[in-house]
Amino acid sequence: MMLQFNIFKNLSIKLRLIIIIMAVSFVSVLLTAFTISVIGRYSIQGNLEQELAVSASIVGDRNTAALLFNDDKQAQANLSVFSVNQNIVQACLYNQMGTLFARYAGKRFENEKCPLDLSERSNVTDSRIELMMPIVKMGDKIGYIYIESTLEQIAAYIKKQILIACTVAATALLVSYLLAINMQKTISKPILSLADTARQVSIRKDFGIRAPLVGDKEKEFNNELVTLTSSFNDMLAEIGARDHQLKQKNTELERARDIAEGANRAKSQFLANISHELRTPLNAIIGFSSILMNQLFGSLGDQKYLEYSKDINESGTHLLDIINDILDLSKAEAGKLTLHYEEVHIGKAIGKCITILSERADKGKVSIITNIPKMLPLLVVDRLRFVQIMLNIISNAVKFTEEKGRVHISVATRTVDDEVTHFVVTVEDTGIGMAKDDIEKAFQSFGQIDSGLNRKYEGTGLGLPLTKKLMDLHYGDIQIESEMGKGTVVTLVFPALPPLGVEYEPPTERGA
Numbered sequence: 380m381m382l383q384f385n386i387f388k389n390l391s392i393k394l395r396l397i398i399i400i401m402a403v404s405f406v407s408v409l410l411t412a413f414t415i416s417v418i419g420r421y422s423i424q425g426n427l428e429q430e431l432a433v434s435a436s437i438v439g440d441r442n443t444a445a446l447l448f449n450d451d452k453q454a455q456a457n458l459s460v461f462s463v464n465q466n467i468v469q470a471c472l473y474n475q476m477g478t479l480f481a482r483y484a485g486k487r488f489e490n491e492k493c494p495l496d497l498s499e500r501s502n503v504t505d506s507r508i509e510l511m512m513p514i515v516k517m518g519d520k521i522g523y524i525y526i527e528s529t530l531e532q533i534a535a536y537i538k539k540q541i542l543i544a545c546t547v548a549a550t551a552l553l554v555s556y557l558l559a560i561n562m563q564k565t566i567s568k569p570i571l572s573l574a575d576t577a578r579q580v581s582i583r584k585d586f587g588i589r590a591p592l593v594g595d596k597e598k599e600f601n602n603e604l605v606t607l608t609s610s611f612n613d614m615l616a617e618i619g620a621r622d623h624q625l626k627q628k629n630t631e632l633e634r635a636r637d638i639a640e641g642a643n644r645a646k647s648q649f650l651a652n653i654s655h656e657l658r659t660p661l662n663a664i665i666g667f668s669s670i671l672m673n674q675l676f677g678s679l680g681d682q683k684y685l686e687y688s689k690d691i692n693e694s695g696t697h698l699l700d701i702i703n704d705i706l707d708l709s710k711a712e713a714g715k716l717t718l719h720y721e722e723v724h725i726g727k728a729i730g731k732c733i734t735i736l737s738e739r740a741d742k743g744k745v746s747i748i749t750n751i752p753k754m755l756p757l758l759v760v761d762r763l764r765f766v767q768i769m770l771n772i773i774s775n776a777v778k779f780t781e782e783k784g785r786v787h788i789s790v791a792t793r794t795v796d797d798e799v800t801h802f803v804v805t806v807e808d809t810g811i812g813m814a815k816d817d818i819e820k821a822f823q824s825f826g827q828i829d830s831g832l833n834r835k836y837e838g839t840g841l842g843l844p845l846t847k848k849l850m851d852l853h854y855g856d857i858q859i860e861s862e863m864g865k866g867t868v869v870t871l872v873f874p875a876l877p878p879l880g881v882e883y884e885p886p887t888e889r890g891a
């Protein structure tokens with residue numbers, strides 16, 4: 380049943396309509412034929428019963444004299460009238476005492492027996508109909524008559540009906556097929572042309588195509604197919620208009636993107652140029668102030684000159700750091716920052732960073748504690764960038780930690796099948812911490828968190844965004860967990876090796 384239904388579902392709309400129309404007319408013809416047959420059968424049966432009753436009463440009347448005068452020959456002759464009816468099985472005549480007096484039996488039914496039960500009745504069984512009636516004269520029962528007939532008439536009628544029903548059903552099938560072929564067109568044609576239009580639109584991506592309107596939208600407003608086609612066309616027009624708008628918007632967006640990209644390139648170029656232009660005089664300022672500070676060509680004389688030259692040197696170095704950060708960030712944003720991978724001893728590299736920052740840590744009375752396993756494999760990273768990352772993170776930890784606070788640096792490894800796949804560096808401090816919502820802001824350029832408390836700390840807010848970019852370039856990951864007033868934990872995950880195919884150098888003599 381399920382399979383048949385699926386087959387039906389896969390048929391074309393045209394065929395489905397033809398089948399539906401034919402099935403409906405076929406079933407209605409069969410139902411009509413069945414109803415007529417049933418009604419006909421019972422009316423034939425009724426007629427038969429009536430006929431039998433009339434015959435019984437006529438034959439009974441005729442036999443009154445024969446019964447009264449005990450004339451069985453006359454009775455026999457009277458009963459023989461039934462011989463004209465082929466369906467009569469037998470007719471039995473009984474006298475007043477209930478003794479069989481005369482009998483007629485149809486040729487085919489000579490072996491049948493007259494019943495002994497004389498109770499008045501009219502019975503219909505599957506194949507026979509029987510009638511037992513008393514014969515009454517002047518109010519006295521003078522005998523009984525029994526007539527039995529076959530129902531062959533009904534069987535013949537049913538046979539004939541089936542034959543007629545089959546002929547009518549076959550004719551109905553043929554006629555309904557011819558009608559269906561023509562009538563289905565009014566439904567299937569607009570639907571098929573809709574489907575065809577939809578196919579054309581999807582193949583040619585042309586929303587200007589329209590489905591042909593079979594009928595008048597205004598006049599045939601109650602014809603759903605006309606409404607469907609015109610709504611479909613309206614929808615195509617709407618999609619076409621939106622598609623056009625979208626294309627226009629896309630062109631505008633592309634133009635805006637090109638302008639933005641151009642501006643970004645110009646910005647990067649400008650930064651690169653300006654940085655270069657600034658770095659040259661800055662290097663001279665730093666160099667000359669260093670010569671002055673160290674009094675290489677003799678004493679400066681006044682202590683004030685010494686302090687000023689130190690200030691010039693420090694400010695110049697600070698400015699150079701900022702310029703370098705800006706340049707790195709713009710290079711990274713423009714995708715122009717490339718890494719030079721080499722094997723690095725992670726313990727030594729971190730040790731170097733701590734040495735650089737120790738003066739600042741001592742000044743702030745912050746102790747730096749390390750927990751770095753001695754026997755670690757070499758990490759393959761861009762050495763300078765790794766140091767830059769670690770300096771940024773450790774300097775933040777030192778900077779944002781109050782006096783007597785601690786910064787804890789630890790290194791661990793992740794392994795797969797005894798092979799070190801990642802290095803995990805954790806920098807934990809007991810400093811001022813950050814609110815959860817501010818952590819994301821800290822990763823944005825110049826995204827210093829203005830809590831009113833931390834602005835006493837110097838900086839430009841470039842360290843973390845640059846660190847994030849450098850970690851991304853290394854295919855690494857940086858996560859910050861922090862709690863206001865309690866401290867911050869920064870976790871850096873470095874892949875132990877660069878991506879496949881990237882070449883790297885052995886460790887340099889500088890040790891890190």
Ligand SMILES: Nc1ncnc2c1ncn2[C@@H]1O[C@H](COP(=O)(O)OP(=O)(O)OP(=O)(O)O)[C@@H](O)[C@H]1O
Pocket residue numbers: 771775776779808810811812813821822826827828829833837838839840841842843844866867
């Ligand atoms: N360990 C930390 N504890 C508390 N706050 C921190 C910590 N690290 C970063 N922050 C917050 O995130 C902000 C951004 O950090 P980022 O390193 O980018 O900038 P900065 O240190 O202020 O300036 P720069 O690094 O450019 O000198 C900081 O200004 C600070 O508010």
Ligand SMILES: [Mg+2]
Pocket residue numbers: 771774775838841842843
């Ligand atoms: Mg910083």
